Amino acid sequence: MTANDGKGPPLRVGEVRFSYGKTRAVDGVSFEVAAGEIFGLLGPNGAGKTTTISMISGLLTPESGQVLIFGGEASGASGAARARMGVVPQEVALYDELSAAENLRFWGQLYGLRGAALQDAVRQALGLVGLTDRRNEKVGKLSGGLKRRLNLAVGLVHGPALLLLDEPTVGIDPQARLHILEVVRDQAKAGCAVLYTSHYLEEAEQICDRLAIVDHGRVLAAGTVAELRRLVGEGPVVQLRGEVDADRLKALAGRCPGVGLLSCADGTASFSARDAAACSGLVRELFQAGLKLEDLRVQEPNLQSLFLKLTGRELRD
Amino acid sequence: MRAILILTLKDLRRRLADPAGLLLNLAIPLVMGAMMYLAFGGRGGDTNAAPVLRILVLDLDQGPVARAITGASGNPEAARRLDMRLVQSREEGLRRLREEEFAALLVLPEGFSKALLDRRQVELELLKNPAQTVMPIVAQQITEVLSLYLSIGARIVGDDGARIRVLFEGEGWTDAAGIAALITSLRDRVIDMRDLLFPPLIEVEKTSAKKDTGGFDLIAWLFPGMVMMGLLFTSVSQMGDLLRESQQGTLRRQLTAPLGAAQVVMAKVLSVAIVVAIAFCLLVAAGRLAFRIHWGALGPLAATGALVVLAATGFAALLFSLVRTERQGDALGGILTMLMSLLGGTFFPIEALPAWMEPLSKLMLSRWGHGALRILAEGGGWEAVSGHLAVLAGIALVCTALGVAFLGRRHLRGAL
Structure with missing residues (x-):
């Protein structure tokens, strides 16, 4: 297959596997990202998200499976495929000694831009992330949030058709996060295919058109946010903290019609309820049982509850 | 080729933006040379400056x-x-x-x-x-x-001593015949001694050598060693940037761009070589201006400089292809540089080493580097320096090839 025949979708990942020594980091992950779509890989640290992105960006070669970028193989020296791809790594991969504009100029040049086209691209990228006024400042002097924005701009400077974002909002303030999410949305609206990894549930729900929940290198569930929510059920989720005992709570759930125990560990437990009535019955049973509870919450089903249901544990930062 | 140029220029811009590290590396040999200059009261070979x-x-x-x-x-x-x-x-x-x-x-x-x-x-x-x-x-x-x-x-x-003493005491000057006899006696004694004293078996020939090239010049002997040490320190500290870039993620980011790992590594080697070449030029100029060292004709000096720079860069590339972190590289590089300087005869003549160390000394890059520079400083030309240049070329070739190959392998393993 040619490096880029332009016939396939921007990104197709099929059954890829990769191990670090004896540790299997990615175990048969498959998904596809269409043009103009934001696809999220959601999972805790160590789930295999970064390894997956490394295989897509050509840094690692899959042991098995296939990564196709616009129909061409990603691994090997497929320069044409890489030229259409923008990568924003988890770390702020910039040169502190150079200014914001110099950084963008360098990365733009690496992607083949030159002359007026390069100057235009640098100007546009700076404008996109709101750094026009700081263009001549050394990166080392910028705040963490501004560095993150520039990190994103570097991935966009050459106008990629496929954008890989590996946790681009880690460790920044809410304002900078919102700005970055806005830029990503605008890119997708402009037709760019975006692969977005995160372990922030709210962020993923907010920005992604479709999601894959990954853990231990496997895709546990995939679909739109609505489809994933339905996997948990339509009813609310009851979460409690306190003196909890798995056997006792299991028996208690059995006495309540339409209630199931999702998880029970480390002093916390979660139940799924079929509807409001089932939820009321569960709460009543909990108080009647005389459990010493420190906290009790009733929530609408969300990705957190789905993750709980799928893995039996909470997705934390 | 364009990608290599872009990557190289980026590194040079970074060095220019923050030249402190480079200047520190250059200051070491210059300060050491200046201290020697002061300690030995100027040039060792300048007899007029003897205390x-x-x-x-x-x-x-x-x-x-x-x-x-x-x-x-x-x-x-x-x-x-x-x-x-x-x-x-x-x-x-x-x-x-x-x-x-x-x-x-x-x-x-x-x-x-x-x-x-x-x-x-x-x-x-x-x-x-x-x-x-x-x-x-x-x-x-x-x-x-x-x-x-x-x-x-x-x-x-x-026996005429007593009479001479009397004359010096101001007496006996009226005895003209006695004085004449004394002078005749002394002349005879000197003539008798003629066979014993003349001609002298050893004659000291005193010639006027060309200015600044005669005799043993301590600074001209020591400074090339300082230059070589400075170049090795510079190459090690500059090559450390490869692992620094690996650590801060810019290297991986480069590898996601449409270029190969070999280009990235070659560009790094090239940028280090350029910085080391600049360091070489500055040190050679400092040697000429501050210590009045004559480096001879431009051709042999340029060839020596090029090979010394490539050998030092190759050494650094090989070193950083084997270590895991920049800190390890810096520490090991410092130790190896000092070891090579000591065994290579930077601070004292190689002949002063124990005999069993002599073969070991031949393996030291420093020996051939400062050896070539010393030959040039002593007035040697192409012929005198060619052996050293051949060894330096071999070291440069082997080290660079191994360094680039090992770094390429590390990239394939995902360890860069």
């Missing part, structure tokens, strides 16, 4: 021989080497010895001339300044040589 022997003389004799000795400082040639001051008493001599940094106090005892001309044994007393190390020994040796020559002179004069 002057400052000596005090207490003449208790006041006789003809003592006057001949104290009058020696009136000789213009001797005056350039010897600063001789008369003192009136032992106390004054000891005080000035302490306070005015004289090397020694020579005491010519009372009756010295009389005893010597009468061929009786006599003693010279030399009090050395304990606060000094070298010059008092020089004073002692000169006094010993003086004693030897005076003894020989007294023996040549023989």
